Amino acid sequence: MTEPAPTPRRGRRPKGQGNPRDDILRAAQKEFGDRGFDRASIRAVARRARVNPALVYHYFESKDDLFTALIGSQVNPARIHSLLTEHAREDAGHVIVRGFATVWDNAGPESVLVIMLRSATTQPTAARLLREVIVDEIVGPGAGRRGGRADRLRLSLVGSQLLGLAIARYILRIEPIAKATPSALAEHLGPAVSVLLADPTGR
């Protein structure tokens, strides 16, 4: 048992305004952004959202759970899935790269996506989350339809290509990748992603 959390008296949120879950997610975004995954705490998120920590635990089981929900609020699995399936194969890579870069650009330089990426190389929990995003959202849906170890390898390599792009563009800021437009990235990297998506056996 942890000691009971002090309820913030001053500046307590007025009842009946806004959606507490959304307020908590916004506060969590700031907390993770300011302090990184490892040092962020549920207690501090509650303070920022001006709610009792118990309310945070009402919506989210743990810090991991809160972080996963934050990522989920910015990554749309259904959208990823449709990108992977709805487009003609020769265009799929182009659409995926442009869509990926646009989503990340719009999320901003201190988004939870960037935090996840930065934390993933040193924090096992962030690494697990990133692995799950890639395997569950990209490899799973794609390979599930077509099966096979080679399919899973090709799709996870698509994930690794996007991972490399994100780290080069948003963390390391390697030029000219960092300053290129999403369209320019798609023009060059798109065909390479399409090669991986195309099933070599022609199924």
Add this chain to the structure above:
Amino acid sequence: MTEPAPTPRRGRRPKGQGNPRDDILRAAQKEFGDRGFDRASIRAVARRARVNPALVYHYFESKDDLFTALIGSQVNPARIHSLLTEHAREDAGHVIVRGFATVWDNAGPESVLVIMLRSATTQPTAARLLREVIVDEIVGPGAGRRGGRADRLRLSLVGSQLLGLAIARYILRIEPIAKATPSALAEHLGPAVSVLLADPTGR
């Protein structure tokens, strides 16, 4: 001025044995491996190599310089350059991916390469070094011969593909990438790298 370093009396290395620079590099490999880039120190490297810190500074200007030299001892720019230029274009991606995975596999799970990768997302110095390795060793030599912003973008994207592969395989251990053989990786990722290497204008 820092205070004069205490000279280790006991276990001091006998004169005239081995190459001190190599001994220091081996000690640095252990120090960076055990403590990570940020917490490693020249003083501790000297202690591990059983030499006076002044001797470390004789060979290496700074901790950054020592780290760069360590990477240089495991990455061979001439070899990378020849991989990028000597092979027929359609095979180049295959050769590069297989060579890259083989070098990293042989370096082992706690090599300086993995340390650099793990540190690069949080430590500005490690990030700068990784950026320099990619830009100076991959983009520079390739684009230098052919020039142009599009060429630099394509070559830096090759760097980002290898970066994504390394993070997926050695840090996040995403399956089946982590357990795939270098040949299997080359079979699938090679054609995608070749697409980026092939000049779309046919020059």
